[in-house]
Amino acid sequence: MQPIELAATQYGHRATFSAMANPCELLVETDDAALARHLGEIVAAEAWRIEQKFSRYRDDSVIAAIQHTTAGNGYEVDSETASLLNFAGSVFTISNGLFDITSGVLRKIWKFDRSTNIPTRKQAKALLPLIGWDKVEWQEPFIRLRPGMELDFGGFGKEYAVDRALQLAEAVSGTPMLVNFGGDMRANRAPTMRDSWDVGIESVSNSLPAGVVHFRAEALVSSGDSRNYLEKNGVRYPHILNPHTAWPVMGAPHAVTVLGPTCIEAGFIATLALLKGRAAESFLASQGFQHHVQR
Amino acid sequence: MRLILLIGLSLALASCSGLGVDPWERGVLAKPEMALDSEPLVSALDDHIYFSKEASSGGRSFAGGGCGCN
Amino acid sequence: MNKNIKITTALSAAASALLGVDASLAQETQAIGTWDFKMAALYYTEPDRVDAIEPAISARRQIDTDESLTLKLTLDSLTGASASGAVPSSDVQTYTRPSGSGSYTIGANETPLDDTFLDTRVALNANWERPLGRLLTMNLGANISKEYDYTSLGVNALLSRDFNKRNTTVTAGISAAFDDIDPEGGVPVAFGVMRPAEEEQPRAGSSDDKTTADFLMGVTQVIDANSLFQLNYSFSQADGYQTDPYKVLSVIDASTGSLIIEDAAIGLPRVVAENRPDERTKHGLYGQYKRNIGGDVLDLSYRFMTDDWGIDSHTVDVKYRWDLGSGYLQPHIRYYQQSAADFYRGFLLDGQTPVAGDISSFASADYRLGDFTGVTTGLEYGRKGSQPWSIAIEYYLQSGDEPDGKFGALNDQELYPDVDALMFRIIYDI
Numbered sequence: 162m163q164p165i166e167l168a169a170t171q172y173g174h175r176a177t178f179s180a181m182a183n184p185c186e187l188l189v190e191t192d193d194a195a196l197a198r199h200l201g202e203i204v205a206a207e208a209w210r211i212e213q214k215f216s217r218y219r220d221d222s223v224i225a226a227i228q229h230t231t232a233g234n235g236y237e238v239d240s241e242t243a244s245l246l247n248f249a250g251s252v253f254t255i256s257n258g259l260f261d262i263t264s265g266v267l268r269k270i271w272k273f274d275r276s277t278n279i280p281t282r283k284q285a286k287a288l289l290p291l292i293g294w295d296k297v298e299w300q301e302p303f304i305r306l307r308p309g310m311e312l313d314f315g316g317f318g319k320e321y322a323v324d325r326a327l328q329l330a331e332a333v334s335g336t337p338m339l340v341n342f343g344g345d346m347r348a349n350r351a352p353t354m355r356d357s358w359d360v361g362i363e364s365v366s367n368s369l370p371a372g373v374v375h376f377r378a379e380a381l382v383s384s385g386d387s388r389n390y391l392e393k394n395g396v397r398y399p400h401i402l403n404p405h406t407a408w409p410v411m412g413a414p415h416a417v418t419v420l421g422p423t424c425i426e427a428g429f430i431a432t433l434a435l436l437k438g439r440a441a442e443s444f445l446a447s448q449g450f451q452h453h454v455q456r
Numbered sequence: 457m458r459l460i461l462l463i464g465l466s467l468a469l470a471s472c473s474g475l476g477v478d479p480w481e482r483g484v485l486a487k488p489e490m491a492l493d494s495e496p497l498v499s500a501l502d503d504h505i506y507f508s509k510e511a512s513s514g515g516r517s518f519a520g521g522g523c524g525c526n
Numbered sequence: 527m528n529k530n531i532k533i534t535t536a537l538s539a540a541a542s543a544l545l546g547v548d549a550s551l552a553q554e555t556q557a558i559g560t561w562d563f564k565m566a567a568l569y570y571t572e573p574d575r576v577d578a579i580e581p582a583i584s585a586r587r588q589i590d591t592d593e594s595l596t597l598k599l600t601l602d603s604l605t606g607a608s609a610s611g612a613v614p615s616s617d618v619q620t621y622t623r624p625s626g627s628g629s630y631t632i633g634a635n636e637t638p639l640d641d642t643f644l645d646t647r648v649a650l651n652a653n654w655e656r657p658l659g660r661l662l663t664m665n666l667g668a669n670i671s672k673e674y675d676y677t678s679l680g681v682n683a684l685l686s687r688d689f690n691k692r693n694t695t696v697t698a699g700i701s702a703a704f705d706d707i708d709p710e711g712g713v714p715v716a717f718g719v720m721r722p723a724e725e726e727q728p729r730a731g732s733s734d735d736k737t738t739a740d741f742l743m744g745v746t747q748v749i750d751a752n753s754l755f756q757l758n759y760s761f762s763q764a765d766g767y768q769t770d771p772y773k774v775l776s777v778i779d780a781s782t783g784s785l786i787i788e789d790a791a792i793g794l795p796r797v798v799a800e801n802r803p804d805e806r807t808k809h810g811l812y813g814q815y816k817r818n819i820g821g822d823v824l825d826l827s828y829r830f831m832t833d834d835w836g837i838d839s840h841t842v843d844v845k846y847r848w849d850l851g852s853g854y855l856q857p858h859i860r861y862y863q864q865s866a867a868d869f870y871r872g873f874l875l876d877g878q879t880p881v882a883g884d885i886s887s888f889a890s891a892d893y894r895l896g897d898f899t900g901v902t903t904g905l906e907y908g909r910k911g912s913q914p915w916s917i918a919i920e921y922y923l924q925s926g927d928e929p930d931g932k933f934g935a936l937n938d939q940e941l942y943p944d945v946d947a948l949m950f951r952i953i954y955d956i
Contacts, residue, residue, distance in 0.1 A: 195854050199912045244544050251511060251540035254532045324545050334910050335821045336851035426534070428543045433533075441529075447530035472732075475922070476693030478546070478749050484752055484818045489847060492746065492756050492814055497566045497584055497953055498918075500598070500651075504580070505570060505949070509924065511864055511895055512839040513814035514760055515829040518682045518701045518740055 163209075172354045176201025180208035181319055183343025187330070190337040190352055200330045204340055207326040215245070215314045217265060227304055235298060235305025239437045243301050245289065245314060245321070252317075252429055253294040259436045260429065261404040263306075265313025266291045271409075273400040277393040285407035292404050318394050319345050320382060320428035347380035347424045374453065380424040384431040385416030385455070401435040412439035420451040491519070562586045563956040567752030572947040575639060576606040586945055592663070598651040602673075607641035611773040611891035612797050613873050614638065614939045615785050616910045620793040622723040624772045625711040629723040629792070637943055640772060642710070647673035665699070675771075684742070694746040699760075701740040708733040709771035717889075718882040720774060722789050726923040727904040728799070736766030744812075758895035760810040771800045775891045780875045783934020798879060800890040802869065808833040823847040836868035837895070853909040858920065860902035867945040871939045872929030893942060904949070918951040 165178040165194035173190040189197050189202045201210060216222045223242050230236035238246065249262045266288055291309050298305040306312070307390055314321075315418040319342050327340045330347050339348040339358050348358050357375040386399035398409045413435045421427030434441040445452045477485070484490060493499055493516065507513045568580040584598040612621065613945035623642050632638045649671040652723045658664050665684040671677070682701030689696065709712070711727060718728025774797040777786050785795040814827040826846040831837045842861045847854050869888035880887035904920030925944040932941065 191852050193911070194910045196852050248540050251536070251543070255536050255540070321544070328545065334852055335849055375779040422538070422540050423545060425544065426537050429537060430534075444530050448534055449531060450534070457566070475750075476690055476748050478691065482546070482751070485748060485754065487818075489823050490754075490816060490818060492754070492816060495916075495953070497564055497582060497598075498951065500600075501566060501568045501580060501582065501951065504600075505568075505922075506667070506900075508860070509894060509922070509947075510839070510862060510900060511835075511837045511860075511867065512808075512810075512831040512841065514740070514742075514762065514827070515810045515831065515841075516756075516827070517756060518684075518699065518742060 163205075165198070165205050167198050167201060169194070172352065174201075176204070178205045178208075178295055181212050181322065181342060183319070186340075187326075188339040188341070189330075189334075190354055191334070196334060196336075199334060200338065203329050203333065204326040207329050208342060211318065211322040211325065214241075217311065217313055217315070218443065224314065228306060228311055231292045231306055231308050234303045237302050238300070238304055239302075246299055246304060247423075248317070249314075250294065250299065250410060251300060256429075256433055258294070258404065258438070260316065260433060261292065262295050262312050262314060263292050263294055263297060263310055264402055264407075265315070266309070266311040267307055267402050267404075268311075268313075270407075271400070271402060273390055273393075273398075275390060275392065277391065279391060279393050282408075282440050288407050292407065301444065316432060317425055318384075318433040319343065320380075320424035323347050323380070323424040344383045345381070345424050345428060348376070348378050351377035374420070376420055379420055379422055380427045380456055381418065381420050382424055382428040382431045383416060383418045384428070384435055385414070399435070401432065403436065404417065410436050410438045413437070414441050414454045414456045416455040417441060417445070418453040421447070426450075559587055562588075564953065565956065566785055566951070566953045569950045570947060571946060571949075572606070574607075575945070576604060576608055576947075578602060578604045592655075592657045594655050596651075596653045596655075598649075600647075600649040600651075602645075602647035604647075605646045609893055610638050610640040610797075611775055611800060611893075612638040612775040612795070613778070613785070613891075613936065613941055615795070616935070617785070618793055619785070619795050621797070622720055622794070623711075624709065624729070626727045627723060631793075635939065637940075642772070643673075643908075645673050647671060647676075652709055658685075661692075661733035662860070667701075674709065675709050677708070679704050680738075682740075690748075695746040697742070697744045697746070699742045701738075701742075703738040704768070705736040705738070705741075706733060707735065707767050707771065713767070714799035715882050716769070716885050717798040717880045719885070720789065720793055720794065720797045720799070722794055730883075734767035736764060736768060738762060741777055750820075753815070753953070755813065755815045758812040760808075760811075760812065762806075762808040762810075763817040764806045764808075766804055768804060768806060769800060770890070770892055771799070771802045773890060773892045774798060775800055775871060776873045777876050777879050777915075778873045778936065779934075781934070783794075783932075783936040786876055798874065799884070800892065801880075801885060801888055802867075802890055803835065803888050804885075804903050806835055807846055821849040823849075830902060835895075837864055837866070839864035852908065852911065856906040856908070856918075858902070858904040858906065858918075860900075862900040862902075864898060866897040866929075868895075870895045870929070872931065873936070893924075893926070893945070896926050896929065896942060898942070900924045906951075908953075913955055915952070915954040917953075918949075920949040920951070922947045922949065 165176050167176050176187040176197060178185050185208055187201045189200055191197055214223050217224045224326040227236045252260045270284050285399055296307055323340050323342050323345050327347050327349055330338060337350050337352045339346055352358055357377050359373055359375055390400060391398040401410050401413060403410050417431045417434045419427040430448055434445050437444045442454055486496060553651045564584045567584045570578040580602050582600040584596060586594055586596045588594050613633055614637050616634050618634055620629050622629050651669045653665060653667040655665050663686045669680045680703035684697060684699035686695050686697045710730035713731045713734050715728040715730045719732045721727050735911060741761040744756060746756045748754045775825050777796040779786050781792045786795040788794045808831060817824045827843045829841040845856055845858045847856045869890060871889050871891055874889060902920055902922045904918055906916055906918035910914030923946045926942045928942050
């Protein structure tokens with residue numbers, strides 16, 4: 162268990178730690194340092210718990226267990242994993258198959274390290290038989306993948322962690338607080354010491370903020386290619402992959418920021434907008450969530 | 457007898473009416489301060505005081521133990 | 527051509543299903559295999575009467591997901607004096623202590639208070655909660671309480687079943703208690719006349735006992751995401767010795783209303799030991815409503831009790847927990863009203879006093895069986911966090927009308943004075 166750092170701020174306290182390869186923080190409006198630390202520990206513990214349980218890079222995660230157990234009925238999951246799999250199924254349907262947690266197997270050929278290593282169309286097509294939520298046998302509580310298939314909760318793992326961490330912290334104290342995991346954030350209520358939580362949105366071109374969002378009690382998720390991408394011959398290949406083609410979605414905005422009632426909803430809308438490529442803006446306009454797009 | 461009918465009536469009413477929530481709406485109800493007996497130690501201390509000062513006891517739960525104070 | 531269907535409703539339902547199910551797990555459940563300790567202390571004081579200090583410690587072990595064991599140890603240390611049931615008089619009075627040796631003096635126009643009770647009580651409670659099925663829970667409890675003149679042993683069992691997506695819970699339970707009463711100086715003869723100290727007091731034996739059987743039935747119902755209520759019916763049957771061995775009634779001259787003096791040399795008035803029926807059946811109806819109002823919690827309850835001693839009571843309790851972020855403030859009001867027992871008397875008239883040993887007659891001047899109203903007002907402040915604590919101060923005022931039938935010299939006395947008490951309470955969760 163890594164330590165968390167606590168600092169007093171103008172409006173209360175700020176607890177910081179590292180999780181899911183991101184800087185994470187909890188802003189809480191309280192002068193009580195002990196309470197702030199306690200809440201920070203709760204939030205960090207939940208972030209690390211979810212990271213460890215659902216990481217596809219760890220041997221001891223539920224994902225590894227599911228991917229290794231393809232015999233018989235498959236793997237029997239617990240109620241939390243079942244809820245996440247049900248959610249994955251729901252968003253697969255809602256997005257007409259664009260949002261698919263089985264597309265994780267594409268990491269084998271797409272490594273978004275800002276290099277020029279673009280796979281061939283043939284390599285991409287070869288992986289298509291291993292992609293598709295409809296190929297998964299999910300009969301609660303048993304899940305069975307076809308050999309070679311992989312699951313990736315990365316599409317909503319961080320957002321889920323923010324929502325869960327905030328719920329757990331709220332069970333202890335109703336004081337205004339904001340949980341922020343690397344740009345995916347959510348507040349339980351409007352701050353009392355100022356009008357709103359002020360958040361800077363990272364610009365895609367330089368370190369100047371592209372804008373400042375003022376929000377009260379809701380979630381904010383930013384999605385985009387500013388960190389993970391490949392570039393060759395002047396064309397940028399973003400890390401949002403279309404599971405039908407095994408190819409990145411071209412023509413998508415560089416960054417999309419969405420405000421919603423929960424992180425998981427805001428995150429889904431943001432990701433889906435990127436998956437719509439050139440149609441991102443019209444999609445966002447039709448959904449009614451406050452948003453910000455950078456091209 | 458009337459009391460038994462009252463309980464039975466509320467049970468029948470409750471199960472076939474629109475009362476209740478779905479499991480995912482229980483966030484507030486799950487808070488410790490929303491439990492019907494949210495501070496059992498306080499209830500026990502209070503019950504003991506009132507048991508020794510008044511002629512009534514119990515109602516919410518079983519009285520936890522007799523004493524020679526009444 | 528791109529047709530953008532609004533998906534936010536379906537998305538919201540999917541998100542609720544995901545986060546909501548886990549929200550119910552997100553209560554502050556104790557980690558399995560750990561002990562949680564809570565300490566409490568109550569200081570209770572009636573000006574000029576009883577003082578009590580009651581420390582308690584409880585330890586809860588989370589054995590498995592829904593299984594727990596709670597142990598509680600309570601100490602009750604009482605000092606001071608409580609009303610004996612005798613009436614005040616314009617003369618100085620002397621009474622014999624219950625032990626039979628020693629006496630105490632009451633000043634003119636003062637309520638007779640017996641200060642013999644320097645008593646300490648120890649009580650131990652255990653409760654084991656365990657699921658018997660997906661929707662069925664069982665609670666088994668035992669308690670033992672001991673003070674120098676009273677021992678009580680009890681067991682109880684409760685069964686709860688959930689219905690209707692766990693929105694409705696039906697509970698049924700039974701309990702049994704066995705009490706052994708071993709009064710200082712022995713069990714007095716009913717209506718036996720108090721003798722001067724050092725003389726032999728009328729005694730019927732050294733100890734007696736009482737058995738109590740209780741039955742409880744209740745329904746808890748969730749109304750909406752912010753509120754729920756509970757309705758309980760309770761039944762209690764007590765058989766055995768229910769008289770207070772230390773309480774007496776004054777015998778009054780039927781024409782003058784003055785005390786009759788039993789022994790003029792020492793100023794001992796005539797008082798007789800009280801006697802209560804050895805059977806008592808009680809019925810109770812209890813309702814509680816709790817509602818979340820924007821982070822605050824309103825707690826309302828009402829209890830009606832009636833028994834075959836003629837006592838009816840109403841209790842209304844209101845608490846409002848005002849959330850302050852890292853703490854809370856909770857004002858509290860309790861209103862209690864009871865009607866007197868059929869055999870409650872302020873005093874007995876000479877010539878109409880049952881003879882010593884008449885166990886089929888009942889009379890008691892214990893003010894706690896009279897007609898009175900008790901109002902409690904209090905305020906609690908608490909802090910949340912990893913080691914929550916709370917402090918509270920409460921004021922309790924008992925006031926009742928004078929008993930019927932006052933006449934003559936009794937009209938100069940207050941037979942039912944107000945009794946008030948101050949309580950301080952502190953709880954600390956380690």
